[in-house]
Amino acid sequence: MKISIERRPKDSNLMKYLSPVLAVLLTLMAGGVIFTLQGQDPWTGLYTFFILPISDSYGLSELGVKAAPILLCAMGLAVCFRANIWNIGAEGQLLMGALIGSWAALSWMDSDGIWVLPTVLMTGAIAGLLWALIPALLRNHFNTNEILTTIMLNYIALNLLLYAVHGPLKDPHGFNFPESALFTEAVTLPLLLEGTRLHIGLAFGLFAGVCIWVLMTKTFLGFQLKVIGLDVSAGHFAGFRERRLVYFSLLLCGALAGLAGISEVSGPIGQLVPSVSPGYGYAAIIVAFLGRLHPIGILLASLLMALVYMGGEMGQIDLGLPLAMGSLFQGMLLFFLLACDFLISYRFRVRTMSSQPPALGRNAGVNC
Secondary structure, eight states, X not given: OEEEEEEOSSOOHHHHHHHHHHHHHHHHHHHHHHHHHTTSOHHHHHHHHHTGGGSSHHHHHHHHHHHHHHHHHHHHHHHHHHTTOXXXXXXXXXXXXXXXHHHHHHHTTTOOOTTHHHHHHHHHHHHHHHHHHHXXXXXXXXXOOHHHHHHHHHHHHHHHHHHHHHTTTSOTTSTTOSOOOOOOGGGSOOBSSTTSOOBTHHHHHHHHHHHHHHHHHHSHHHHHHHHHHHOHHHHHHTTOOHHHHHHHHHHHXXXXXHHHHHHHIIIIIOSOOTTSOSSHHHHHHHHHHHTTTOXXXXXXXXXXXXXXXXXXXXXXXXXXXXTHHHHHHHHHHHHHHHHHXXXXXXXXXXXXXXXXXXXXXXTOOOOO
């Protein structure tokens, strides 16, 4: 028997949608093995990670709280990835939205007009947009790889945030903790459910998903983004302006990530802290691909990723496992997704080798 790998005549639509399901199942299987190696019962570990966090209504509301920033970032990234623009900077754009939006919120602490909260949210979104403008300018005018620039800008944004909470935005009455003053009610997002932390930021993500779906399926601009992503030369031949599409994609993604950042600090956190994001911008990259760049798929993948974050915290509390277990599950999910995506374009071929040697005839030859 001989097993070989061959390219499919055309990509498999079945494997395109089956691949994320297989990746999740393989992640669960690998997680069970890891729990066993950690001296834990695998079923108990998986239950603690994926069932226990959402076993009551409050847990379900927390799932929405965790999913909201991931959903907003992933929706913007889906537009970039459709256009073949590899924006890895949603994390930095989220942090800048949280930082500049917090500055605006602290500046208007004494105001109580209805215009204050929308202005603060807009400030955060514009901050993320302007942070995304940097790699867009560098790509369009200096042919700089946006993967490198967006990754480096993530670290710059993080250090700016750390400087702010240890310096100019530090609460003078906060007992020297690196955090800002608590926001007033005027700059705090309203709750969707009383008695929980679920805020209107989740509605922002759902609305963004509807807008992205309309953009990519019902508009000529969305068609241009798809064409440029599939074949740049074809887009140029059709007269599509690549630079404008690069600006649009990156700025839209930056604005949504910035909105996610300011929604976090004005929502469940209520102040600017160094740990405003445990890596939501990076997790959104996995979510975008796991959801196949489709709004519905991204929504489901966001909920799954939020559950992984909650499971990591629950595993630390109930099982004494390191908090990094959540990050380990994220990494395994990405690894298995990339491995299963291989089967979209390739397949395994099993051939049975005959035990009898081939007969030699007139036309028989030697293969070299």
